Amino acid sequence: METQQSWIARDRRVNWHPYTQMKTTTHIPIVRGQGSYLFDANGDAYLDVVSSWWVTLHGHAHPYIAQKVSEQLTTLEQVIFAGFTHPPAIELAERLLDLLPANQERIFYSDNGSTAVEVALKMCMQYAYQHGQKKSKVLAFRNGYHGDTFGAMSVSARGAWTAPFQDRLFETLFIEAPTLKNLAATFELIDKHAADIACLLYEPLIQGAGGMLMHEAEPLSRLMQYCRQKSILLVQDEVFVGFSRTGTTFAADQLQAEPDIMCFSKGLTGGTMPLGITSCTALIYDAFYDDDKSRAFFHGHSFTASPIACAAALASLDLLLTAETQAQIAMICAQHAAFVKRVERHRNVRAVRQCGTILAVEWAIDRSTSYFSDLQPILHAFFLARGILIRPLGNIVYLVPPYCITVAELESVYAAIVKALDEIYS
Numbered sequence: 001m002e003t004q005q006s007w008i009a010r011d012r013r014v015n016w017h018p019y020t021q022m023k024t025t026t027h028i029p030i031v032r033g034q035g036s037y038l039f040d041a042n043g044d045a046y047l048d049v050v051s052s053w054w055v056t057l058h059g060h061a062h063p064y065i066a067q068k069v070s071e072q073l074t075t076l077e078q079v080i081f082a083g084f085t086h087p088p089a090i091e092l093a094e095r096l097l098d099l100l101p102a103n104q105e106r107i108f109y110s111d112n113g114s115t116a117v118e119v120a121l122k123m124c125m126q127y128a129y130q131h132g133q134k135k136s137k138v139l140a141f142r143n144g145y146h147g148d149t150f151g152a153m154s155v156s157a158r159g160a161w162t163a164p165f166q167d168r169l170f171e172t173l174f175i176e177a178p179t180l181k182n183l184a185a186t187f188e189l190i191d192k193h194a195a196d197i198a199c200l201l202y203e204p205l206i207q208g209a210g211g212m213l214m215h216e217a218e219p220l221s222r223l224m225q226y227c228r229q230k231s232i233l234l235v236q237d238e239v240f241v242g243f244s245r246t247g248t249t250f251a252a253d254q255l256q257a258e259p260d261i262m263c264f265s266k267g268l269t270g271g272t273m274p275l276g277i278t279s280c281t282a283l284i285y286d287a288f289y290d291d292d293k294s295r296a297f298f299h300g301h302s303f304t305a306s307p308i309a310c311a312a313a314l315a316s317l318d319l320l321l322t323a324e325t326q327a328q329i330a331m332i333c334a335q336h337a338a339f340v341k342r343v344e345r346h347r348n349v350r351a352v353r354q355c356g357t358i359l360a361v362e363w364a365i366d367r368s369t370s371y372f373s374d375l376q377p378i379l380h381a382f383f384l385a386r387g388i389l390i391r392p393l394g395n396i397v398y399l400v401p402p403y404c405i406t407v408a409e410l411e412s413v414y415a416a417i418v419k420a421l422d423e424i425y426s
């Protein structure tokens with residue numbers, strides 16, 4: 001029988017983990033998941049309030065998704081998506097387009113969030129190219145995160161993570177996430193470069209990896225409207241916030257302007273299978289629609305529109321739209337809002353913020369607030385010792401719970417956060 005220790009030893013010999021200094025990190029072997037919990041080889045449970053990197057919507061190993069994926073696996077597991085199509089890809093596109101802003105008319109499949117962003121960037125650039133325009137710049141928010149491939153890195157915050165590749169990243173114009181106060185300065189900057197900007201690429205309402213930073217819907221809508229006037233395409237990265245994380249099905253549902261292109265992944269399959277989607281308007285699609293083969297969109301992946309992943313996404317959508325899940329989402333939003341009131345005056349809280357089902361508590365400790373903060377491992381270990389999986393971003397503790405979480409489970413996490421605030425302050 002394998003034990004916790006033998007899994008750890010075998011893992012150490014062969015695996016290389018992401019974002020990890022392998023020399024100083026041990027990885028906990030997880031052998032099973034159920035609902036909001038993960039179980040290690042010792043049988044110890046971890047309440048997964050980060051939805052395993054923000055992907056798990058309905059809990060782990062959900063039987064309904066498992067059944068639908070299993071049926072798909074024994075019906076059609078894979079088919080080349082050039083020259084062929086299949087029912088799950090058609091149904092998923094139809095159902096998503098019904099839920100997305102009215103101007104979204106086409107679905108392009110890939111297999112993760114970074115590729116969904118790459119596809120969006122290439123669509124914008126080839127769109128400009130096919131109109132004979134030379135638009136060399138992309139506009140993006142400071143502190144943004146859009147993925148780890150080269151295009152996605154280019155439009156993400158520059159720092160220690162991107163330093164080794166800096167010379168190879170394309171030119172991006174960074175602006176502050178919009179507030180009613182800073183819009184005028186941003187408009188001025190846009191005016192200076194407008195003719196040279198292919199698109200604005202942004203995380204709407206919440207900048208996740210940047211520290212769960214939040215901005216209001218109104219200034220974002222106004223920024224979008226301004227870019228539209230200047231013929232700058234709008235690419236809305238809902239890879240993280242899509243599928244009700246913000247309390248509405250999409251962040252788009254809270255905005256007064258519609259994007260040209262949207263990106264989805266993470267919660268798309270309920271966190272069960274890798275799948276990416278880039279949706280776009282007829283305006284974009286029509287720029288590629290031609291008798292001339294050279295005007296086609298030259299992008300694709302071996303697993304484009306994986307039937308299994310599409311089946312998982314359809315099953316996840318079924319679950320998301322039930323009255324039960326919608327009530328759960330409303331419950332999480334209300335519980336978070338009450339907790340914000342409870343801790344906002346705690347002496348050790350610098351800021352506490354909430355957007356829908358996402359909650360972030362920022363420690364008032366003026367050491368490094370970066371990914372390399374020394375507070376991070378202390379907080380991580382504090383919660384882990386209490387059976388709670390939280391992965392702080394520097395001094396920011398955040399919750400992105402699966403929608404199946406209970407009031408009692410949320411209360412136990414809030415209590416642990418308050419205890420940490422009381423005890424960990426220097």
Ligand SMILES: *Cc1c(COP(=O)(O)O)cnc(C)c1O
Nearest residue numbers: 112113114145146147208239240
């Ligand atoms: C996670 C994330 C991505 C990248 O998705 P991956 O599937 O990890 O490649 C892109 N954009 C946002 C907003 C994200 O949070």
